[in-house]
Amino acid sequence: MGSATSVDDEATLIAQLRAGDEAAYEQVVRLYGGRLLAVARRILGSDEDARDVVQDAFLNAFRSLGRFEGNAKLSTWLHRIAVNAALMKLRTRKRKPEQPIDTFLPSFLDDGHHEERFQSWEEPVDKALERAEIRELVRQQIDALPESYRTVLVLRDIEGLDTEETANMLGLSVNATKIRLHRARQALRTLLAPHLGRASS
Amino acid sequence: MKCRELAEFLMEYVSGDLPAERREHFEFHLSKCRNCHEYLVQYEMTIKSCKVACGEMSDELPANIPEDLVKAVLAARKV
Numbered sequence: 125m126g127s128a129t130s131v132d133d134e135a136t137l138i139a140q141l142r143a144g145d146e147a148a149y150e151q152v153v154r155l156y157g158g159r160l161l162a163v164a165r166r167i168l169g170s171d172e173d174a175r176d177v178v179q180d181a182f183l184n185a186f187r188s189l190g191r192f193e194g195n196a197k198l199s200t201w202l203h204r205i206a207v208n209a210a211l212m213k214l215r216t217r218k219r220k221p222e223q224p225i226d227t228f229l230p231s232f233l234d235d236g237h238h239e240e241r242f243q244s245w246e247e248p249v250d251k252a253l254e255r256a257e258i259r260e261l262v263r264q265q266i267d268a269l270p271e272s273y274r275t276v277l278v279l280r281d282i283e284g285l286d287t288e289e290t291a292n293m294l295g296l297s298v299n300a301t302k303i304r305l306h307r308a309r310q311a312l313r314t315l316l317a318p319h320l321g322r323a324s325s
Numbered sequence: 326m327k328c329r330e331l332a333e334f335l336m337e338y339v340s341g342d343l344p345a346e347r348r349e350h351f352e353f354h355l356s357k358c359r360n361c362h363e364y365l366v367q368y369e370m371t372i373k374s375c376k377v378a379c380g381e382m383s384d385e386l387p388a389n390i391p392e393d394l395v396k397a398v399l400a401a402r403k404v
Contacts, residue, residue, distance in 0.1 A: 146399075149402065154395060157398070182402075183398070230364070236327030236328055238329075244366075249373060282379045
């Protein structure tokens with residue numbers, strides 16, 4: 125993440141913001157805006173909504189600078205504000221009917237064995253991920269997850285929030301959050317498999 | 326432990342949260358079942374692929390915020 129180069133620089137920047145220094149506002153927007161845009165886009169799956177969210181997040185942050193405590197990093201604080209703004213936007217947006225997640229989960233025989241025989245992925249994933257088109261493919265498949273599962277996966281596995289924070293932000297119980305994350309990962313594996321398995325390479 | 330239960334406990338296993346006794350059953354099943362072993366590998370690779378494709382280190386992150394958005398944010402602040 126883009127960040128002020130040192131703790132001292134950050135302290136100076138915050139002091140300038142609080143003093144209403146116009147150049148400091150611009151610096152913050154340039155320094156952190158790209159990252160916030162990416163976070164919002166990942167949660168919302170839409171460029172236009174992501175732009176609105178980034179704008180709201182910065183305005184909200186500038187208004188509440190008085191509440192910013194020096195013991196948090198400015199980047200972390202802005203990140204949380206942007207995640208919240210994106211989730212808020214998600215709630216106000218008209219919900220599309222979701223594809224049931226079960227379609228993407230493994231199925232089992234009566235004796236408890238997997239129905240499917242998993243073919244090993246042809247190429248080590250580390251190696252495959254060195255290619256830009258595979259990274260793009262992963263992002264597309266994340267976007268293809270049903271929304272209520274994608275959000276949990278994005279917050280936990282990409283944005284690095286812990287289970288409790290994620291649960292709080294989404295208004296879910298810790299247990300429900302864990303279940304959704306596990307299902308989201310399983311569903312994403314199912315979506316990636318045809319592209320990473322032997323058949324495709 | 327059956328494959329079905331193994332799939333259920335995968336997340337706790339990966340995060341190291343599976344209680345010792347259950348972990349033993351889990352690993353015993355894993356040592357006998359190639360299919361579950363493959364499933365575990367792919368589950369872990371899926372988590373990793375998210376981090377690589379979208380995480381902090383991803384080259385696809387927009388390094389810069391678009392110029393018009395910078396202007397829009399700064400203009401909105403003054404309203």
